[in-house]
Structure formats: structure tokens, C-alpha cells
Amino acid sequence: MVDPAVGYPAPMSGPASTAPVEPKSLDPKRHPAALARAIAEAWRPYRWRAYGIGILAGLFAGGVAAPVATTSLLFALYFAGAALPADTPWFEGVWSLAFALTVPAVGATAFARWQPPRLRMAAQTYIWLATRAEENWARVFGTQPVPRDEASMRAVLASTAETPDTAGERFGLWIALLELDRARAAAAEMPETTANDRYNHSAAVWLADFVAGTTHPLESLQPLVDAIDDSNERVEAGVTMAVNRARVALSEGQDWRAPLEAARDRLGTSLEGSYDRLVWWPTFRRLLVSTSVGVSVFWLALLGLGRYFPIAARYLK
Numbered sequence: 436m437v438d439p440a441v442g443y444p445a446p447m448s449g450p451a452s453t454a455p456v457e458p459k460s461l462d463p464k465r466h467p468a469a470l471a472r473a474i475a476e477a478w479r480p481y482r483w484r485a486y487g488i489g490i491l492a493g494l495f496a497g498g499v500a501a502p503v504a505t506t507s508l509l510f511a512l513y514f515a516g517a518a519l520p521a522d523t524p525w526f527e528g529v530w531s532l533a534f535a536l537t538v539p540a541v542g543a544t545a546f547a548r549w550q551p552p553r554l555r556m557a558a559q560t561y562i563w564l565a566t567r568a569e570e571n572w573a574r575v576f577g578t579q580p581v582p583r584d585e586a587s588m589r590a591v592l593a594s595t596a597e598t599p600d601t602a603g604e605r606f607g608l609w610i611a612l613l614e615l616d617r618a619r620a621a622a623a624e625m626p627e628t629t630a631n632d633r634y635n636h637s638a639a640v641w642l643a644d645f646v647a648g649t650t651h652p653l654e655s656l657q658p659l660v661d662a663i664d665d666s667n668e669r670v671e672a673g674v675t676m677a678v679n680r681a682r683v684a685l686s687e688g689q690d691w692r693a694p695l696e697a698a699r700d701r702l703g704t705s706l707e708g709s710y711d712r713l714v715w716w717p718t719f720r721r722l723l724v725s726t727s728v729g730v731s732v733f734w735l736a737l738l739g740l741g742r743y744f745p746i747a748a749r750y751l752k
Contacts, residue, residue: 461613464685465647465648467611467613469682470678470685474561485542485718490542492537492542494534496533497530501529504529505530538726542718543716546714546718547710547714553692556699557681557695559710560678563674563706563710566709566713568607571603575601575603582608585612588608588611588612603625606618606621615647622640631663631668634663635672637656645679645686653679674698674702681694
């Protein structure tokens with residue numbers, strides 16, 4: 436099950452329904468995306484720290500290491516009787532390129548690898564479930580991307596056949612839109628053929644009630660998890676239970692990291708690489724765009740508006 440509004444899973448879980456609740460009266464800590472937001476908020480200081488480390492590394496690379504390297508190259512060319520065209524600022528371009536590439540590479544690495552172990556393990560568990568949720572979406576909808584905004588979600592819902600095969604994904608979309616009556620209706624259509632189906636159905640009902648304000652005991656769902664024969668499905672259901680325990684802890688102001696941390700050991704070591712990729716790449720891309728824009732503006736200002744920067748313009752001549 437996916438919470439398409441944030442790209443993270445909205446794991447499901449268990450019993451009887453309660454009366455419909457208007458979105459305005461919902462507890463923000465019970466929102467389907469509340470746990471994802473808590474992780475993002477916990478990441479915030481480490482993200483800014485990583486940005487600062489990346490900038491410092493970029494200044495060193497572009498202001499110290501690259502100038503030393505280009506100066507050494509200049510001496511080598513001089514003794515070899517060769518020279519670069521004097522009317523082009525080759526070396527300054529190399530320094531700028533070193534800065535623009537070092538900032539995102541070091542910043543993204545610092546963010547992905549340098550986090551408190553408990554936060555890192557909790558985030559890894561949640562992101563693992565998000566990845567599985569998107570794989571489940573792809574099995575139903577093929578190459579159709581998971582919708583990320585309200586308009587896209589409603590468009591998908593309008594065009595999706597209301598069958599048991601699509602009930603789980605429709606539940607995820609309706610719960611993300613906080614339309615609890617329709618989410619419950621979709622949950623009621625979910626198949627209950629296998630043990631995993633029965634768990635998913637009960638889990639969907641649990642989540643709808645939780646978002647509405649009622650917390651049913653999760654212990655009643657554990658026998659459904661234990662009854663699942665397929666080991667992969669049982670692990671996924673167990674991690675979903677951990678995520679729901681974290682939801683409950685967050686809503687009650689308790690330690691939401693603990694259930695996710697405890698579930699991390701079930702997922703093996705292969706998750707490290709996928710976590711780094713999923714966290715590292717977006718951070719690298721964001722920083723690369725920012726530094727590229729900054730360096731481009733700098734050079735456009737110097738080359739195109741040289742008369743407004745007479746000292747720098749004279750230096751580049």
C-alpha cells in the first residue's frame with residue numbers, strides 16, 4: 436500500500452470501523468504521512484550539516500586542491516615549451532568545475548552515511564517498505580507511475596476499475612486523500628482468499644480507524660501475520676506491523692524510532708546499498724543543480740557584465 440502524497444507506504448492494519456471523520460478534525464499525528472514527515476523532520480539538522488560539509492569541501496577543492504593542480508600543470512607546460520591559450524580562463528573554469536562537483540558529491544555522501552544509527556535504521560526500514568509498496572503498485576498498474584499529488588490521485592481513481600485486484604491500491608489513494616468512507620469501501624472489496632490477503636484487509640481497516648482517531652490493539656493482527664506461509668510476504672507484513680507501531684508511538688508522543696529499529700534486522704545487509712542510492716542520489720541531484728546555477732550565474736556575471744566587476748574582469752583578462 437502506498438501513500439502517494441509523499442511517496443512512502445501507508446501500511447495497513449485491523450478491526451471494526453468508526454464513524455466518518457471530517458479531515459479538519461483529524462489529528463495531524465494520525466495523518467497517513469505523519470511518520471514520513473517525522474523522519475524528514477528528524478533528518479533536517481543532518482541535511483543542513485551535510486550541506487555545510489559539502490560547501491567546505493567544495494571550497495577546499497576549488498580554492499586549494501584545484502589551484503595547486505592547475506599551477507603544477509602550468510609549470511609542466513612551461514618546461515615542456517607548451518602553453519594554453521592566454522585569452523581563455525581555463526584554470527578558473529577547472530576550479531569552478533571542481534567546486535560544483537565536490538559540493539554535491541561530499542554533501543550527499545555526508546547526509547546518506549553520517550546519521551545517528553537509530554535514525555538511519557528507522558529510515559531504512561520505512562524506505563524498504565516504501566520500495567515494496569511501489570513494487571506492488573507496479574504489479575497492478577504496470578508502468579503507470581504512482582501519483583504524487585491530489586489531481587493525479589483523483590485522475591487515477593476515476594480511471595481505475597473497481598475490482599478486488601485494485602482495491603488495495605485504491606484504498607491507499609483514498610486514505611492519502613483522507614476520504615475515509617471511500618477508503619473503507621475500497622478495503623471492504625479487498626480479497627480474503629489467502630492468509631496474506633486476510634492480513635492486508637484487516638490492516639486496511641485498522642489504518643482507516645487509526646487515521647479517524649481510534650487505535651485498536653495491534654496484537655490482534657499478529658496471528659494473521661504468523662499464519663502467512665510465504666516468507667517474503669510474512670516479512671513484509673511484519674515490517675508493516677512495525678510501521679504501524681511507530682505510527683501509534685508517534686501519535687502518543689512516544690519513541691517512534693524503536694519499532695522501526697527493531698524491525699531493521701529482518702531486512703538483511705542488501706538494504707544498505709539501496710538506502711544509500713535512494714537517499715544519496717536525490718541529495719546529490721539537488722546540490723548539483725544548486726551549485727551549477729550558482730557557478731553559472733557567477734561566470735555570466737563576470738563574462739557578460741564585466742564592466743560592473745572591474746577588478747575581477749581585469750584578473751580574468
